[in-house]
Amino acid sequence: MRTFIDKDLYLGSQLELIKLIVKNINDEIKTAYYAINSDCMLKYWNDKEYRDIIDKKDNISYVDGMGVIYAQKILNLPVAKERIATTDLFPELMNYLNMHKINLNIFLLGGEQDTAETVKRNFSEIYPNVNIVGTHHGYFNKDTDSKSIIDIINSLDVNVLFVGFGNPLQEKWVEKHLFLLEVNSIITCGGLFDYYANNVKRAPIIFQKTGFEWLFRLFQEPRRLYKRYIYGNLNYVVKILFMKLNS
Structure with missing residues (x-):
């Protein structure tokens, strides 16, 4: 069994991460x-290509899941x-840029037809000082x-690119094209x-606070998400307990 993760995860607060991005x-x-x-951890343990991307020292991986925090404590x-x-980092980054x-x-890449454009329109009204350029x-x-x-x-002089293809496709796409992207910060979402x-x-x-956001999502889309959240969560818990017993 591998260790939990072979990379130092970012442990700071959301505001600290926003300031680091800027x-x-x-x-x-x-x-x-x-x-x-x-x-993501289940994929990390089973997908070497994805694991190598996360483990790269130049990338920053932050904790987006109470399951990871519980595992850190255990x-x-x-x-x-x-x-x-x-989902919280996105509007808080916009708010920080707007306020200061x-x-x-900023460029939004992902979603179905017109979804990202709708987000651009909605956020441009709320944060008029934020430049979502495409x-x-x-x-x-x-x-x-x-x-x-x-x-x-690249033609739009983008500083922050959000990429939303789903994990781990988005991370693999970013890694493959990182040398072509003339962008300072890339955030998969x-x-x-x-x-x-x-x-x-x-x-x-x-x-969200108790780590049961997955249950709410499961109720919304049971047919699409039951394998990920029922079998996946059980598999994750078993792996963490196994690591604890063998530590």
Whole structure:
């Protein structure tokens, strides 16, 4: 059995991470930011390509899941100050940039047709000082169309690129095209755009804080998510207990 993770996870608060993102942009440090939850950990243990991406020292992986925090406590590992859900990080980053009038260009890549564009429209009204300079849906041929889409992104002088293809496809896409992307910060975000285009409802706060947001999502989409959340969560718990017993 592998150790929990062969990489130091980011343990700071959400605000600290936002400030780090802005600092790395100002310092022209090209960085990819990846969220880690229990489902990501299952993929990490079983998918070497994905594991190698997460383990790269230049990438920053932050804790987006109470299951990871519980595991850190059970295994006596350094514990994150808080869960940083990318669904929360996205609007808080926008709010920070808007409030401090920090002029950065943002591009939203992912979701179905018009989903990212709807998010752009909604957030431009709420945060008028934020520059969402472009969007593109995520249902394009990753082998044949990626170069032309990257050319569009590069032409817009983008500072922050959000990529929402789902894990681990989005991380593998970023890693494959990182050398082509002339972008300071890349943040993978899964199905985030669906929440802010009002396609999917977010779980109540009590579910988010206690680690049961997955249960709310399961109730919303049982046929699509039951394997991930029923079998996946059980498998995750068994692995953590096995690690504890063998530590």
